[in-house]
Structures are given as structure tokens and as C-alpha cells.
Amino acid sequence: MVGDLSNAHDVSRAIAGADTVLHLVSTTLPKNSNDDPIYDVQSNVVASLHILNAMVTQKVRNIIFISSGGTVYGNPIYLPINESHPTNPLVSYGITKLAIEKYLQMYERLHGIRAITLRVSNPYGERQRVETAQGAIGVFVYNALKNIPIEIWGDGTVMRDYIYVSDVAETFVKALTYRGEHRVFNVSSGIGTTLNALIDMLEAVIGKSVERRYLPGRPFDVPVSVLCNDLGRGELGWTTLVSMPEGIARTVEWMRRELAQS
Numbered sequence: 697m698v699g700d701l702s703n704a705h706d707v708s709r710a711i712a713g714a715d716t717v718l719h720l721v722s723t724t725l726p727k728n729s730n731d732d733p734i735y736d737v738q739s740n741v742v743a744s745l746h747i748l749n750a751m752v753t754q755k756v757r758n759i760i761f762i763s764s765g766g767t768v769y770g771n772p773i774y775l776p777i778n779e780s781h782p783t784n785p786l787v788s789y790g791i792t793k794l795a796i797e798k799y800l801q802m803y804e805r806l807h808g809i810r811a812i813t814l815r816v817s818n819p820y821g822e823r824q825r826v827e828t829a830q831g832a833i834g835v836f837v838y839n840a841l842k843n844i845p846i847e848i849w850g851d852g853t854v855m856r857d858y859i860y861v862s863d864v865a866e867t868f869v870k871a872l873t874y875r876g877e878h879r880v881f882n883v884s885s886g887i888g889t890t891l892n893a894l895i896d897m898l899e900a901v902i903g904k905s906v907e908r909r910y911l912p913g914r915p916f917d918v919p920v921s922v923l924c925n926d927l928g929r930g931e932l933g934w935t936t937l938v939s940m941p942e943g944i945a946r947t948v949e950w951m952r953r954e955l956a957q958s
């Protein structure tokens with residue numbers, strides 16, 4: 697089914713007869729959301745309210761919303777960041793994610809819609825889109841295999857919490873049947889990896905070194921983002937299964953197949 701989240705009719709059609717809505721749509725990226733916050737609000741917050749209103753009308757009782765563990769917290773006050781860490785996003789993308797989370801909670805209070813938020817850290821793996829440059833691993837793997845220098849914003853010490861895509865998907869499945877009292881979960885590996893360490897791992901997997909070009913850092917990149925995943929492990933009964941070297945190796949294999957076909 698094809699449709700536009702900003703179109704109430706399309707949304708209504710999409711959720712007809714559903715038990716649960718898994719909300720993965722985002723019209724913006726962290727890096728471009730500050731360019732036009734009005735668009736960010738209209739196309740994400742207002743559009744998400746269309747979903748919630750349609751759910752009320754059609755008596756769809758559950759929603760799982762994919763939020764952003766990398767942006768809703770802002771600069772960390774302590775590490776690893778747990779779900780009760782203050783939320784001071786540096787980008788509109790994080791503000792709108794947070795606003796949607798709050799509306800989910802409001803609709804739960806007012807209309808009994810069970811709403812689970814998953815604050816995903818930095819997912820990577822097969823089928824990650826290279827062209828949007830959302831996520832370092834997809835771009836780095838592509839460049840390494842094409843012998844294009846890897847550009848690093850900053851000195852490469854920026855630390856992120858990378859999680860393999862199938863481990864993320866597993867939390868969606870667990871959230872579908874969760875009936876406990878918690879509503880917001882970090883979805884992360886809980887392990888911090890710097891960009892420099894990431895490239896070291898990539899070089900080990902592909903068996904050659906890649907050229908690194910260091911560029912000025914970006915003001916909206918928090919220096920460190922590592923999320924505590926204890927709550928999700930305990931409540932959702934979930935765990936990460938794919939290590940970074942294994943996940944990078946799988947991503948490299950997939951990208952090699954893609955490039956061979958193009």
C-alpha cells in the first residue's frame with residue numbers, strides 16, 4: 697500500500713483492521729531538520745496526530761513508535777544514558793520525536809491507546825541507505841569498497857552506540873506483546889565506539905587500509921552517545937546477538953553483492 701502520512705484518508709486506510717501500528721515514518725533527518733522546523737512539525741508531529749486520531753476512530757489499541765535515542769537526550773550529563781536522563785535535543789528532529797512521544801502518552805491517558813516508544817541508538821546493517829548519509833557505517837563501507845576516501849567530521853573521537861539491524865527488529869517483535877508498565881525503552885548495544893575505532897574494525901574486516909580525511913566537526917553532533925539498555929533487556933526480555941565485527945562483516949558482504957549487481 698502506498699500513501700502519505702500527511703493525508704488523513706491514507707492513514708485511515710493503512711490502519712484499517714490493524715491490532716497494532718508500528719510507526720517508522722520520518723520525513724526528516726537530524727542533520728537537515730533544523731533547516732525547516734515548521735516542515736518537521738507539520739510532516740512528523742501533525743501527521744502522527746493523524747495516526748492517533750484514526751486509531752481512536754477505528755479502535756486500534758496499540759502503537760509502537762520508533763524514536764531517536766541519539767537525539768532526544770542532547771548532550772549527555774552522565775553515561776550511559778538511561779531513559780530518565782534529561783531530554784534537551786539539539787536538533788528539531790529530536791524535539792519532534794519527543795513531542796510525538798508525549799502525544800502518545802496523552803492519547804494513552806485520554807483514549808486508552810497502549811503506546812510504546814523505542815528510542816533507537818545508531819542502527820546499521822543490510823539495506824542501510826548510503827545516499828542519505830544517515831549513519832556512518834553504510835557510508836564508510838560503501839566508500840571503503842569503492843576506494844573512496846572516508847570523510848570524518850571532527851577528529852574521529854565522536855562516540856556512538858551502534859546496533860545491528862536484526863537486533864533492533866527483535867525489539868519491535870518483543871514490544872508487540874509487552875504488557876508491562878513501562879512505556880519508553882532505549883534500544884542500543886550499550887557499547888560506545890569511536891569513528892576511528894569503527895574504521896579500524898572495517899579495515900580488519902576488508903583486509904586493507906582506507907584513506908581517512910578529517911574535516912571540521914558539525915555543531916549538532918553530540919560528542920558521545922551511549923545508551924543504557926538495561927530496562928529493555930529486563931522488561932522486553934531482549935538481548936543483542938550480533939557483535940560489531942560480525943555486523944560489519946555482514947554489511948560488507950551485502951554491500952559487495954549490491955555493488956556487483958550495479
Ligand SMILES: NC(=O)c1ccc[n+]([C@@H]2O[C@H](COP(=O)([O-])OP(=O)(O)OC[C@H]3O[C@@H](n4cnc5c(N)ncnc54)[C@H](O)[C@@H]3O)[C@@H](O)[C@H]2O)c1
Pocket residue numbers: 699700701702719720721722723739762763764765766816817818819825830831
Ligand atoms: N537510521 C537511523 O540512524 C535511525 C536512528 C534512530 C531512529 N530512527 C528512526 O527509525 C525510523 C526509520 O528510519 P530509517 O533510517 O529506516 O529512515 P528512512 O528515511 O529510510 O525511512 C523512513 C520511511 O518513511 C517514509 N516516509 C517519509 N515521508 C513519508 C510520508 N509523508 N508518508 C509516508 N511515508 C513517508 C519513507 O518513504 C521511508 O520509507 C525513522 O522514524 C527514524 O527517525 C532512525
